[in-house]
Amino acid sequence: MTVSTHEELSELLGSRVRDIPDHPKPGIVFKDITPLLADPAAFAALTEALAATAGRLGATKVVGLEARGFILGAPVALAAGVGFVPVRKAGKLPGATLSQTYDLEYGSAEIEIHAEDLTAEDRVLIVDDVLATGGTAEAAIGLVRRTPARLVGLAVLMELGFLPGGARVREALGEVPYQALLTV
């Protein structure tokens, strides 16, 4: 399928996301992106769309959020011709890190970035698969802003429109652009 409009892209991507009810716990409808990843045309269309965003924003680094943000972010960085920087869950990165705690529905979590990976010359696009409550993305925004780099955008494959994550990250981002290729 040739994808030439935003609507066609959304339709293609949306058709490759599978709903798994009651995962990982009762009441949650899990948005499973593995069918999209297994379809090379859909995966390529997604990668190209996000790489175009990186290019438009003049990004020099893509920051991907563990773990599904790595699967999307690394090929986007390659396609855009820029570097990839991982944001990992606490305790995984071996060098000196900056860390940020954030609230989950129950309890809290912590993410980290290598302090030296982003410099004052860098323009950063954060990439992830799903924006739900927005807590992970907001924490990543906070982390990038504590580095010398400039945050130029946040892009996700899909926003869960029935949760307030979109409004939450827009507020955190201010004038910095936010893109969700799909709202479900």
Ligand SMILES: O=P(O)(O)OC[C@H]1O[C@H](OP(=O)(O)OP(=O)(O)O)[C@H](O)[C@@H]1O
């Ligand atoms: O908007 P939020 O409510 O913060 O949720 C969105 C985050 O949740 C998922 O990651 P998860 O922590 O499940 O990790 P995974 O990518 O390793 O599966 C998803 O990949 C996002 O990073």
Ligand SMILES: Nc1ncnc2[nH]cnc12
């Ligand atoms: N409902 C959901 N499906 C997939 N990933 C998620 N991350 C947070 N909520 C999610």
